[in-house]
Amino acid sequence: MATDKELSDFLKSVEKRAWKRAVYAVRDDDAALDIVQDTMIRLSEKYADRPPAELPLLFQRILSNATMDWFRRQKVRNQVVRNFSEFETAGSDGDFDILETLEALGGPLQSESVADSVSRAQILQMIDAEVARLPARQREAFLLRYWEELDVAETAASMGCSEGSVKTHCSRAVHALAKALKAKGITT
Amino acid sequence: MNQNDSTYRLAARDAIESRFARSIAACLTESAQTVAPDVAERLRFAREKALETARLARDGAAVHGLGVTSSGAAIAGFRHSRWWLRFASVLPLVALVGGLVLIQDWQNRTQISVAAEVDEALLGDDLPINAYRDPGFSEFLKAPPSE
Numbered sequence: 001m002a003t004d005k006e007l008s009d010f011l012k013s014v015e016k017r018a019w020k021r022a023v024y025a026v027r028d029d030d031a032a033l034d035i036v037q038d039t040m041i042r043l044s045e046k047y048a049d050r051p052p053a054e055l056p057l058l059f060q061r062i063l064s065n066a067t068m069d070w071f072r073r074q075k076v077r078n079q080v081v082r083n084f085s086e087f088e089t090a091g092s093d094g095d096f097d098i099l100e101t102l103e104a105l106g107g108p109l110q111s112e113s114v115a116d117s118v119s120r121a122q123i124l125q126m127i128d129a130e131v132a133r134l135p136a137r138q139r140e141a142f143l144l145r146y147w148e149e150l151d152v153a154e155t156a157a158s159m160g161c162s163e164g165s166v167k168t169h170c171s172r173a174v175h176a177l178a179k180a181l182k183a184k185g186i187t188t
Numbered sequence: 189m190n191q192n193d194s195t196y197r198l199a200a201r202d203a204i205e206s207r208f209a210r211s212i213a214a215c216l217t218e219s220a221q222t223v224a225p226d227v228a229e230r231l232r233f234a235r236e237k238a239l240e241t242a243r244l245a246r247d248g249a250a251v252h253g254l255g256v257t258s259s260g261a262a263i264a265g266f267r268h269s270r271w272w273l274r275f276a277s278v279l280p281l282v283a284l285v286g287g288l289v290l291i292q293d294w295q296n297r298t299q300i301s302v303a304a305e306v307d308e309a310l311l312g313d314d315l316p317i318n319a320y321r322d323p324g325f326s327e328f329l330k331a332p333p334s335e
Contacts, residue, residue, distance in 0.1 A: 004239060004242070004243065007238075007239060007242055008235065008239055011235045011238060011239075012235060015231045015234070015235060016220040016221065016223055016228075016231065017216075017217070017220055019220075019223065019227065019231060020216065020219075020220045029227065033227065033230045033231070033234070036231065036234060037230075037233075037234035037237065037238075040234050040235060040237070040238035041234075041237060041238050041241050043238065044238040044239065044241040044242035044245065045241050045242070045245050046245075048241075048242035048245050048246055049245075049246070123215075124215050124218060124219040125219070127212060127215045127216065127219070128216065128219050131212070131216065142209065143213075143216075145209070146206075146209040146210055146212070146213040147213040147216055147217070170205075170209065171205060173209075174205045174208055174209050174212075175205075177208075177212055178208060
């Protein structure tokens with residue numbers, strides 16, 4: 001059973017990322033805060049007796065469900081369906097080669113020719129915006145897999161899809177981000 | 189040979205994708221650290237509310253467990269607790285009815301005892317009992333005692 005301190009530390013460690021994820025999904029800061037609060041309370045109410053190791057996956061599942069509940073309440077099911085359908089049609093990057101774009105991998109984030117004129121804060125903002133532009137399922141998979149550091153199986157369980165779908169979503173998200181950032185003159 | 193090349197390329201591609209994704213995630217983490225003060229405050233409030241909820245949930249579970257123990261059902265097992273609770277709620281009613289029956293019985297015995305004493309006094313007296321049926325004797329008993 002997680003103690004008060006363990007639960008508090010866990011919530012503290014995920015709350016900002018959770019809020020950002022909710023903002024990406026609903027594009028409304030206040031609604032995202034409500035969703036995060038709802039998620040925290042649901043977790044505490046129903047799963048406070050679970051060991052600390054189980055909390056991250058439970059939290060991510062509850063956050064996804066709370067976000068879906070928000071969409072249902074807002075009666076924007078059509079928007080969700082549209083976002084989901086984007087996943088089906090997106091991803092054909094054609095002749096774009098990620099290896100070419102990411103050849104210089106390994107160093108810290110930097111800009112290309114406009115390195116001196118673009119502040120790091122602006123770069124972070126651009127990355128933020130590009131992540132927000134990803135199709136919902138791709139973004140969800142990308143964030144769970146690489147930001148929340150869930151493994152493929154956990155991500156699949158959280159999203160309610162197969163592990164193969166998670167890999168596909170993640171790969172497409174990475175390609176889309178690399179392409180978009182390359183177009184803005186940013187490489188990693 | 190070609191298959192080995194293909195496998196190698198796929199592995200390299202996965203590794204590059206993974207490194208790129210993690211560097212983006214690191215940027216997102218850095219970006220997420222700088223939330224507006226009002227957002228940070230609302231997140232703190234939400235966290236405290238959640239912790240309070242967790243405490244209440246744990247206390248509720250503890251009280252429920254204690255109730256089972258106090259009813260004596262801990263030995264019998266959790267699923268018998270409802271039977272014990274029903275028994276405990278009926279017990280005062282049974283005690284009340286039993287008490288009323290005992291009081292009634294005690295009153296009957298008292299009345300019988302008093303009647304027996306009166307009978308005993310009447311029958312044991314020197315005065316014959318038929319004297320009480322005589323109107324003149326009744327008048328004598330009602331009249332104030334004279335000097």
